[in-house]
Structure formats: C-alpha cells, structure tokens
C-alpha cells in the first residue's frame with residue numbers, strides 16, 4: 001500500500017488554484033523530477049538545470065500571465081509539501097541564495113525509494129499530474145518535454161487506476177459540438193470525412209474541462225486537429241466570441257504554416273442557431289492560455 005501513499009502525496013500538492021486559475025509550476029517540477037529519475041536513477045537535479053529546464057517548461061506550458069511564478073518558486077516551496085528536499089537551507093522564492101553556491105533538489109528518501117522500486121507508480125503519478133493540469137491535446141507534449149514516454153504513461157494499468165477522479169464528462173457533448181458546427185473546423189472550414197464519417201474534426205473546450213469548463217454548447221468549438229492543438233497551446237484564441245486572433249508568439253515560414261496568420265481577424269463559421277462561445281469562457285482562455293499579444297490587425 002506504500003505506493004498509494006506516495007501517489008497521493010505527489011498528486012495532492014498545495015497550490016493556489018482557486019477560480020479556475022492555472023498554477024502548473026509545482027506539478028511541472030514533480031514531472032521533471034520523475035523524468036530525471038527515470039533517465040538517471042535519481043531525481044536529484046542541480047538548481048542550474050532546474051532553472052533552465054523548468055523555465056522552458058513554464059514558458060511553453062505555464063500560465064501566460066505576467067508575474068507568473070519563476071522556477072525558484074516551486075524549487076523552494078515544494079519542500080512544504082513534504083516530498084522535496086534541498087541540499088542546503090535557503091529562503092523561499094529567492095534566486096540569489098540559489099545562485100550563490102551549488103544546490104540540488106530531490107524527492108525525499110522514502111518517496112525516492114518507492115519510485116525506484118515501482119516504475120508503475122512513476123507512470124501513475126505522471127498521468128494524474130498531467131491530466132489534472134492539461135487537456136489531452138497537450139498532455140503528451142508535456143510528458144515528452146520532461147523525458148517521460150507518453151505511451152508508457154498512458155498504457156500503464158496502474159496509471160489508469162490512479163487517475164484523479166475528475167468531474168463526469170457529458171458523453172454527448174463532443175458529438176453535439178461537432179454537429180452544431182456542421183462537422184467542420186470553426187476556424188478554417190476543414191470538413192474531411194473518411195467512409196462518410198468526419199475525420200480529423202474534434203470538439204475543443206474553450207475553458208479547459210479540468211479548470212471548471214463545462215460541457216456546454218457555448219464552451220466548445222468543432223476544430224480540425226491542428227487548430228485544436230494551436231487553440232490549447234495558446235497560439236490561437238478568440239478576440240471576442242465570434243472573432244479569431246493569432247498570437248505574435250506564433251511563427252511560421254512555410255506557406256502552409258503561414259496560412260495560420262490568415263485566420264487572424266476571421267469570423268467563426270457558425271451555422272444559423274449555433275451558440276457562439278460565451279464571453280466568460282473566451283475571457284478565461286485569453287487570461288490563462290493565450291500566449292503573448294494578438295497580431296496587429
């Protein structure tokens with residue numbers, strides 16, 4: 001039963017997550033340490049490595065808000081969850097003392113021992129953390145970025161059993177969204193089918209399901225797989241409920257890639273009677289997901 005204790009301790013981290021605000025910094029540090037443990041046999045990481053790699057993870061997958069926590073925040077504060085230790089004592093949040101002399105962080109000995117004994121526990125914790133923080137379009141990207149194999153994480157039977165009990169999803173929501181948008185991408189109009197069934201068309205939440213986004217018709221769009229991913233990564237967003245915006249953080253050189261720029265300012269392709277996304281969900285996406293500033297019109 002020890003492994004259950006370790007899973008619970010690593011997946012019930014104290015973090016500010018009220019009101020649907022994203023706070024992925026501690027989970028991303030734990031995921032990074034799990035990747036380090038899997039690769040090297042030890043979760044121990046010098047601050048210089050954490051500063052680089054967690055900094056990159058937070059830039060890519062963290063909240064886009066200005067003033068979001070830096071790597072020093074989880075590196076020092078994860079200690080208070082009783083799962084993480086540093087090789088010398090430093091105050092919380094301060095970069096100066098971290099840089100003054102070498103310092104490493106690692107899981108506590110009991111957690112480290114259990115994770116070494118049980119790769120399945122590593123996968124179970126990784127899956128629970130990544131599914132708690134990100135939509136399924138992004139979860140595999142996060143796992144690859146921390147050095148964990150998404151196939152092993154998602155196919156592990158222990159991981160399947162350990163997933164945090166999420167709110168029940170509405171089984172019909174995806175079908176209803178795709179139908180309401182004429183089985184076509186609300187951004188580009190892609191409407192391919194294979195043997196008569198839509199292919200590459202997905203129902204996308206505007207406000208992520210795991211951050212309070214309801215399975216309502218005004219919290220979803222039918223999008224092609226590419227545009228679903230770009231919406232969830234914050235490369236594309238909505239200026240208002242009916243208008244697409246593209247982020248200045250997105251860049252492409254090829255003609256196909258640059259076609260994304262042409263979506264900027266485009267009206268959503270709603271059929272008569274289809275609900276546009278609710279302003280409250282559009283505002284959440286703009287604040288918590290959309291990266292940087294919109295392109296100039």
Ligand SMILES: [Zn+2]
Pocket residue numbers: 185186187188189190223224225226227
């Ligand atoms: Zn599309």
